[in-house]
Amino acid sequence: MPENENLTDVIKLISDIRHGKVFNSYEIALRTEQLLEKLISEGQWNNARELMQQIKDKIRQVSQSLPLEATATNIMRHILKVIREEFDLGSEKKAEGQSLHQIVTGDQSDELDYSESHGNLRNRLLDHLTEYKVELETSTENIAAQALEHIHTNEIILTVGISNTVEKFLKHAAKQRKFQVIVVEAAPLYRGHKMAASLANSNIQTTVIPDSGVFAMMSRVNKVIIGTHSVMADGGLRAASGVHAIALAAKHYSVPVMVLSHMYKLTPTYVCSHEKDTFNMCASPANVIPYSTGPLLNKITVYNPIFDYVPPELVTLFISHQGGNAPSYVYRLLSELYHPDDYEL
Amino acid sequence: MSIKSKDDIIQAVVVADTFGDEFLPLSSDIPLALFPLINRPLIDYTLEFLSLGGIEETFLFCCSHTDAIKAHINQSVKDKAGWSLTMKVNVIVSESCHSFGDCLRDLDRKGILRGNFVLLEPGTLSNIKLLPIVKKHNEVANKDKGAAMTVIYQEAGIGQMGRDLNEEVVVAVNNNNRVLFHRKLGQSRDRKIEFPLEIFLENSNVSLHHNLKDTHIAICSPSVLPLFSDNFDFQSKDDFVKGLLMNEEILGSTVYCHVTKGSHFGGAITNWRMYQAISHELQNKWIYPLQPPALKAHNLKNGVVTGDKVVLNDNKKIANSIIGDNVTIGKNVQIEHSFILSNTKIADNVIITHSVIGPNCHIKANSRITASSIIGKDVVIENEQFIENSLVQSTQPENCEEKDKLGKKAFRLKLETDDDDLGALSRKLSQLHIGDSPVEESEDEAFTDSEDEELSYTQSPVPDDTKLFFTEVIDSLTRGFEDELRCENLILEINSSRYAYNVTVKEVNFNVIKAILIMSLRFPIGAQYFSQFVRLLSFFAPILKNYIRNEGAMLDCLQAIEDVAISNENVNEKWVMFTMKWFYDKDFVTEDVIMEWSKSLDTKSRFYGQVKPFIEWLEEAEEASSSEDD
Known part of the structure; x- marks a missing residue:
């Protein structure tokens, strides 16, 4: 079956993500980009419509098997928008002919138009993808480059767990300024330990505190800088569990919370329910309470959720490679990134 | 290479x-x-x-x-x-x-x-x-x-x-x-x-x-x-x-x-x-990242997981169960700790607990399936059937007896079990675990307790001191009664075992009296029984006197009677009455303590039924004496 054939690469990606072979979002982003590049350059498609259909199939496949995986689907969604734009640019006459009336009434003839074949669409898309790839690769550096605008001398910064982006951000600032970092260890995985070790190696004055000490320490903190798993459409965060508590403590002491986020983390979906599997998932309880505990485990259910939802009012600023944005501006960024027709597939 | x-x-x-x-x-x-x-x-x-x-x-x-x-x-x-x-x-x-x-x-x-x-x-x-x-x-x-x-x-x-x-x-x-x-x-x-x-x-x-x-x-x-x-x-x-x-x-x-x-x-x-x-x-994610398919396992309340296209007419009484695809469940159905496989139909008012129902089954109204029953594929259970601890399959097995036929497509299956205890034990251990419902818990608990003794786990090196103390006391008393030793010596012996096993005073009182009462159960039941019992009690009277000194001890004594009566199902009906009366007559226990203790009893228990006449008699006696005072 040709349709299944096309999905093989995406299933490979899904199984790799599931089995933890590709772990951080940056790697997932690169893998997705490669996958799309291959599809566009070598794939079997004759016109924009077919290509878009294939990408939509992939998005569906990913969101079905990994409802929580946002990076891969976001990138594919963005590429859908790119295809639409490139197509519109290609068919000049259509762009000219588009009257105000057509825009307002939302003429449905679009669907048909995409089936026209374009000689150089493939090349232009590939050009665009190369550009996009460079954007992906430099995104972390671009975010880090803004560090000096936000971190000042002798400030105390609080961060939680491990995040590549935050790590680079802090290290970049440390080249020119002296400041102190408090790392929350983030039980039960204690990834904060690794983060702290790495920061300390770059001569940043680092303190590790347990999750329970956050509230006590917050009064001295000047800024909270964290990474996130994804940014929801309302500007809220899906971040590692424990971040909500930290954000609330920051709110209490009026400490600004800054979230470093790549563009591909912006997700056009809303949180519908905290309990639903579509928002959160639970990992093995073994990290919370070991299996050898005994018969107690027959009677109790242990939850070890991976994510926290942080509502937008607790976030002060998103920092992406384009600069800082307030949570209320996320909707605007979303409409720049994705076509409204692709929000839900 | x-x-x-x-x-x-x-x-x-x-x-x-x-x-x-x-x-x-x-x-x-x-x-x-x-x-x-x-x-x-x-x-x-x-x-x-x-x-x-x-x-x-x-x-x-x-x-x-x-x-x-x-x-x-x-x-x-x-x-x-x-x-x-x-x-x-x-x-x-x-x-x-x-x-x-x-x-x-x-x-x-x-x-x-x-x-x-x-x-x-x-x-x-x-x-x-x-x-x-x-x-x-x-x-x-x-x-x-x-x-x-x-x-x-x-x-x-x-x-x-x-x-x-x-x-x-x-x-x-x-x-x-x-x-x-x-x-x-x-x-x-x-x-x-x-x-x-x-x-x-x-x-x-x-x-x-x-x-x-x-x-x-x-x-x-x-x-x-x-x-x-x-x-x-x-x-x-x-x-x-x-x-x-x-x-x-x-x-x-x-x-x-x-x-x-x-x-x-x-x-x-x-x-x-x-x-x-x-x-x-698996449900509790211990095997993460292995997990049930997201689309085919919908988590409901009370630990219920359902598959695709499941029709639940009301799910108030369904708990801790896993329900497969295309299952239809009628009204007022109670399902607990069970597994319902796909394409099964369950009619109204059915009760299923601790059982597995195979695929394509049809359970008709008002049936009851309990106690680790396993229902095979394509079985049809007729109305108002009661199935307990059985294996049921849809085809007729060889050498099937008439009583094992439950319906056109339901036959009870008997396995060739080894009749010895080992086979039964292993079978019991292989069945669904029935430990979570309060009614059956005691049975299961008792079972695991005995298991403890049998297996002597190496990881639990601390044997129960009180238990050891108790067996020692029984040994001393039996020997003392047979050889007619002096009670003072026996008290000395019991006290020294008490220190050896580090047992509290409360436990000493309780265990000594329990030991004496248990000895009484060894006499052959017959006309001579109560006279022998009295002889035993009178012999140990000095010991009783030594241990029952205050109201706390009296309470321990009564609890010992209760414990012995409950744990030995086959005691003589009058045994409790007789024992209570003897202790009361000899002033080992006072009326006040008995009344207080009787309040703590479960009024529904069999034991209470045995004690009740005695307590009523006491109450009447009290009323009589108080009216005399007037």
């Missing part, structure tokens, strides 16, 4: 059949590999685990229902299941095999395994990362040419659901994790385990483990297969380990073990109890 290529691809062998009758009648229609575990076939979990663990080629050994398994594997490959991308699955069919050992002998003849391989017993699922363990096995095998197998165990506490009571195991290992001693306790009633002295003499460091459960996963060297071929009596992996350790010198092979901790989980579905336990653990 040929050696290189051997190391490159790690092969796994999965034996798909259990060969036993644990899962009858369901296993006669569905192979174990395709049993749905939270609405996904078991084999899918196993294969996902293997691919996740880094295995690239798997041999799946089937002996029955081979077409169904083959079809399922082919379909999965077609659907591009996650594992199919990184792992090749070969189905080996061998219908002549009748045991696990036969399968391995067959494999040896085929000669398809190249190097070390991973061996999975039937129904295994796990999330253990295999590659590091395989690597370790290789290192060990390089040092010790005889290393045949690394058995993987997981740390687990005593009494945990995921620990198969049939497979309780004691392992002794040395510094290098070489297994020196391996004993399956399972159904044995030995109170003691004897360790050969050599293992302590020959090794500077020996650790004994009883905190382990078998994951049913083993890493094998190529020498395992010839060993199975040479020894025809090896039927299972346990036979293999046992045989190897017994004849270590002759066979020149050694067994190693690996203990996993933390988030690594492993286990096998070997019977219904384990099916229940592993479903529970």
Whole structure:
């Protein structure tokens, strides 16, 4: 079956993500980009419509098997928008002919138009993808480059767990300024330990505190800088569990919370329910309470959720490679990134 | 390099059949590999685990229902299941095999395994990362040419659901994790385990483990297969380990073990109890990242998981159960701790507890199915049937008796059980665990208690001092009564045992009186009984006087009476009355204490019924005396 054939690469990606072979979002982003590049350059498609259909199939496949995986689907969604734009640019006459009336009434003839074949669409898309790839690769550096605008001398910064982006951000600032970092260890995985070790190696004055000490320490903190798993459409965060508590403590002491986020983390979906599997998932309880505990485990259910939802009012600023944005501006960024027709597939 | 290529691809062998009758009648229609575990076939979990663990080629050994398994594997490959991308699955069919050992002998003849391989017993699922363990096995095998197998165990506490009571195991290992001693306790009633002295003499460091459960996963060297071929009596992996350790010198092979901790989980579905336990653990994410399919497992309240297209007319009374695809459930149906497989229809007012209902069944209205009943495929249960602790299948078994026919498509299946206790015990341990409902808990609890005594767990070295004290007191008193020793001496003896076992005063009072009362139960029941009883009590009167000194002690005394009366079902009806009256008449207990104690009694219990006349008599006596005062 040709349709299944096309999905093989995406299933490979899904199984790799599931089995933890590709772990951080940056790697997932690169893998997705490669996958799309291959599809566009070598794939079997004759016109924009077919290509878009294939990408939509992939998005569906990913969101079905990994409802929580946002990076891969976001990138594919963005590429859908790119295809639409490139197509519109290609068919000049259509762009000219588009009257105000057509825009307002939302003429449905679009669907048909995409089936026209374009000689150089493939090349232009590939050009665009190369550009996009460079954007992906430099995104972390671009975010880090803004560090000096936000971190000042002798400030105390609080961060939680491990995040590549935050790590680079802090290290970049440390080249020119002296400041102190408090790392929350983030039980039960204690990834904060690794983060702290790495920061300390770059001569940043680092303190590790347990999750329970956050509230006590917050009064001295000047800024909270964290990474996130994804940014929801309302500007809220899906971040590692424990971040909500930290954000609330920051709110209490009026400490600004800054979230470093790549563009591909912006997700056009809303949180519908905290309990639903579509928002959160639970990992093995073994990290919370070991299996050898005994018969107690027959009677109790242990939850070890991976994510926290942080509502937008607790976030002060998103920092992406384009600069800082307030949570209320996320909707605007979303409409720049994705076509409204692709929000839900 | 040929050696290189051997190391490159790690092969796994999965034996798909259990060969036993644990899962009858369901296993006669569905192979174990395709049993749905939270609405996904078991084999899918196993294969996902293997691919996740880094295995690239798997041999799946089937002996029955081979077409169904083959079809399922082919379909999965077609659907591009996650594992199919990184792992090749070969189905080996061998219908002549009748045991696990036969399968391995067959494999040896085929000669398809190249190097070390991973061996999975039937129904295994796990999330253990295999590659590091395989690597370790290789290192060990390089040092010790005889290393045949690394058995993987997981740390687990005593009494945990995921620990198969049939497979309780004691392992002794040395510094290098070489297994020196391996004993399956399972159904044995030995109170003691004897360790050969050599293992302590020959090794500077020996650790004994009883905190382990078998994951049913083993890493094998190529020498395992010839060993199975040479020894025809090896039927299972346990036979293999046992045989190897017994004849270590002759066979020149050694067994190693690996203990996993933390988030690594492993286990096998070997019977219904384990099916229940592993479903529970899968539901609670212990086997993460293995998890039930998101689309086919909808989590409802009260621990209920349902599949696709399930029709629930009202789900107020459904708890802790797993319901398959296309199941229709009528009104006012109560389902607890049960598994309903796909395409089954359940009519109104049905009660199902602790049972498994097979696929395509039809349970008609007002039926009751309880106490670990297993209903096979296509069974139709007629209206108002009551099924308890039975296996039911849709086709008529051979030599079926008339009373076992429950309906046109429902026949009770009897297994050829060994009549001895061992068979019954192991069967009981294999059934669904019935421990969560309050009514049945006491029974089950009592059962595990007796189990404790029988098995004498090595991990619980602290024996119950109070119990020891009690047996000692009984011994002293019996001897004293028979030899007519002086009571002062007996008191001295009891007091010294009291200090030896560090028992509180309260417990001393309670146990001494309990001991005396229990002695009274040994007299033959007849006309002479009560006179003998009085003689016994009078003999021990000085002792009673010594211990019953205050109101607290009186309460202990009454509790002892209660305890003895309740724990000995067959005591004479009048025994309680008689004992109470004697203690009251001799002023050992006062009226006030009796009245206070009687308030704490459960008015519904049988015991209360026995005491009630006495208390009423007391009340009347009191009223009479108080009216006299007026």
